[in-house]
Amino acid sequence: MEKSATLNLxxxxxxxxxxETVLSRLGIPMxxxxxxxxxxxxxxxxxxxSVxxxxxxxxIDASQMTDAALHAKLQKGYDDYxxxxxxxxAEAFKKFRETHR
Incomplete structure (x- = not known):
């Protein structure tokens, strides 16, 4: 099939x-x-x-927690703080990204 249409994204x-890094490793151009x-x-x-x-x-899903469970999680977070x-x-996310590449 002829390729003559342009797609700008x-x-x-x-x-x-x-x-591009992943596709390059697979040998597939973008x-x-x-x-x-x-x-x-x-x-x-x-x-x-699937989307x-x-x-x-x-x-960790607050919508699934009882009020008591949510309160306990919040209290633990406050106590840890x-x-x-x-x-x-920012540092925690940086470490996560470095660890999970």
Whole structure:
């Protein structure tokens, strides 16, 4: 099939770079990956994967907790804060990203 249409997209530069790294390791150019995705959209008549919100574990999902359980979690967090058992959020996320690549 002739390729003559142009698709211009604005995406997060970090996401683009990370995707290019993965695709490069697979030997697939970005344009081919986008082509593959669009072919699958046509073949399945929609997005070719499930689009859902992640399910939070019950022990951290406030909507699943009783008032007493939620209060206990909040109290523990407050007690940890008062005792200095905390970490800067930016640093914690940085460590998480480095560990889970």
């Amino acid at each position: 604005r995406i997060n530069p970090t996401l683009k770079s990370e995707a 344009s081919t990956a986008v082509d593959m995705f669009l072919n699958q959209v046509v073949l399945v008549g929609g997005i070719p994967f 859902t919100l992640p399910k939070a574990p019950a022990d 008062r005792a200095g058992r905390t970490e800067n959020a």
